Amino acid sequence: MTRWGILATGYIAGRFAEDLRFVPGAELVAVGSRTRESAELFAQRHGASRAYASWAELAADPEVDVVYVATPHAAHHEATMACLAGGKAVLVEKPCTLDLASSTELIETARARGLFLMEAMWMRTNPLILRVLELIADGAIGEVTHVRADFGAAGPFPPEHRMRARTLGGGALLDLGIYPLSLAHLLLGVPQHVRAWARISPELVDENTGIVLGWNSGAVATLSCGMIGATAVTAAITGTTGRIDLPEPFYRPAAAVLHRAGAEPETIAADLTGGGYQYEAIEVQRCLAAGLIESPLVPHSATLEVMALLDDIRARIGVSYA
Template sequence: MTTTRWGILGTGGIAATFASDLPLAPGAELAAVGSRTPEAAAAFAERHGFARAHGSWAELAADPDVDVVYVATPHAHHHAAVIACLEGGKAVLCEKPMTLELATSAQLVQEARTRGLFLMEAMWMRCNPAIRRVQELVRDGAIGDVVTVHADFGLQGPFEATHRLRDPALGGGALLDLGVYPIHLTHLLLGTPATVQSWARLTPEGVDETTGMLLGYESGAVAALTCSISGASRNAASITGTLGRIDLPEGFFMPQSFLLHREGAPAETVEMPFEGRGYQYEAIEVQRCLAEGLLESPLVPHMATLDVMTLMDTIRAEVGVDYGTSST
């Protein structure tokens, strides 16, 4: 079995979750962690069993015994962190969303391609075994032609004004953190919409607190999606077709099972293998791609990342959210 030597850039909550699941990926080696302070890196390395700790991003990017770096910084720092890793010759798995807007995401994709390095957005939902099975069933016509997708993701608020989710400079709001999941699920099943209509309630800081999105497709399908940082919703999804329906339960972005309804048949519970929190499945996909010499993953291709970022840029423009970046 080929060993893949992982580095993690960042020491926050998502970095800790990924590090906890990483040993579930066969062949994964916890090689090094990098942070902006030696103290934070050393504490994280000791807590999660990484071999080395680096007190700067540059040191991690230059580590010759690291094959791939998982970038786990806040959204606003993804661009600089990924550039540092690519310049160090490292393959990169970058936490979603890739950046705050399309222009800088496209820059990262072009930089990785120019350097011949692997780059993937860490949209772990698309690597989940149950989600992959749903995609197969829809593709094979198990529920006929898809006519509607409903999905929601809401967190219970309120969040303090100082919280990152209310800070425009950090890409705060519901859309990038939560709405990205319903959008990616819909993109996985229906592709790029022909029309977009959206509305949002904004916080005093100017980020979206609750957002509704209605997407229309050339096929005639419609997707109704919501996200919110002011109330806990069902966090579930339904995909309805002309011959049946698939219901994804609460936590639709990390499901272990789902309900398959077919015309004239009783509902069927489809259960899929699942361990940990489910982050290891994206690590396994990265390792597979590296072993095969691929520069992007067919499960989370560059075009999917850019399509979704284009859509989120459109939604932000419609609802009036501006992160203060050069392209918005």
């Protein structure tokens, strides 16, 4: 049995707690928050036996094996460091932190202490996404030449919302843009060429952002994210002999459509359960059982490479969280 703690009590924390029901050998035993009332309400709602009024108390619980950090991303570094200091394995919600330097510190700390750490980029553990990767590796669409993906939310987000707060790492890029970027990186690796433009809000965060990536192989990616209009939230992966379309939401699709030259489109369905968070929890438990300190599906290198891309793009569009 893997004993889970959840740090934070917001929407995503609740979704993760619900999906733990679909994870064999998982038990939610504790929750930590900055207020006892919030922790106790969450524990009652999701069946945790213990509720703590501080992150440190949760991290010190000897009956917790791994903690899922579900705070807003501006607090990821502090919360994860607290859990690592308590000797806990950690699954930290994406993005790992606000910048490359702080993500590097977390990973180096976890490695030095021999503790498991994984960014909760659930797309990389999704069974259908993994099946798409297998198809591409087997040559189903030839060499990948183009990745297109978008993630735009309708809003409107009021000025006081965290999405508009620069001090909280607000803006579309880290919250939404990380998905198109991660898909392109998953398929093609680190690009050699980066271009980006954004409309900046009065709060100095990005509202609408376009990104073009290029690889020396000749492949390109055209990506966008925004918080001023609901986009299709779809993706298309084009190769020299075909294309794979990922419908809404592309980061957690129910099916993929394979188009090959001279053949009828083929729908590849996935028998998915729950909300999708369970697959990252299953991967964490698999790694812990194997004595690993990082996941081969969500390796530390991928977290750092995508974080470096996010830093690069923020510099190009003029968004700083300092």
